[in-house]
Amino acid sequence: MALDPQLLDILACPDTHHAPLDYDAGGQTLTCTECGRIFDVRDDIPILLLDEARRPGAAGEGK
Numbered sequence: 001m002a003l004d005p006q007l008l009d010i011l012a013c014p015d016t017h018h019a020p021l022d023y024d025a026g027g028q029t030l031t032c033t034e035c036g037r038i039f040d041v042r043d044d045i046p047i048l049l050l051d052e053a054r055r056p057g058a059a060g061e062g063k
Contacts, residue, residue, distance in 0.1 A: 003044060013037065014048045 002025050011030065012018040019034035028041040030048075036056035040047045 003041065003046070007046075011046060011048070014050055 003023060008021070008023050011021050013021060013032040013035065015032070015035055015037070017034050019032050021030040021032055021039070023030055023041075030039040030041060030046055031037070032039075037050070037053040038056070039049075039053050
């Protein structure tokens with residue numbers, strides 16, 4: 001099941017800039033359009049915690 005489009009319209013990065021997020025349905029992730037942080041979507045629930053986000057270019061380093 002995909003995230004509701006109305007929910008995607010209001011979701012924003014939890015960092016101070018509150019930039020919009022791009023949804024990747026295949027990868028089940030949300031990516032900040034400003035800082036590039038990658039947030040997982042688990043069981044159709046966005047995990048918008050800065051401590052759990054992955055930084056761009058940090059592949060293989062975990063969260």
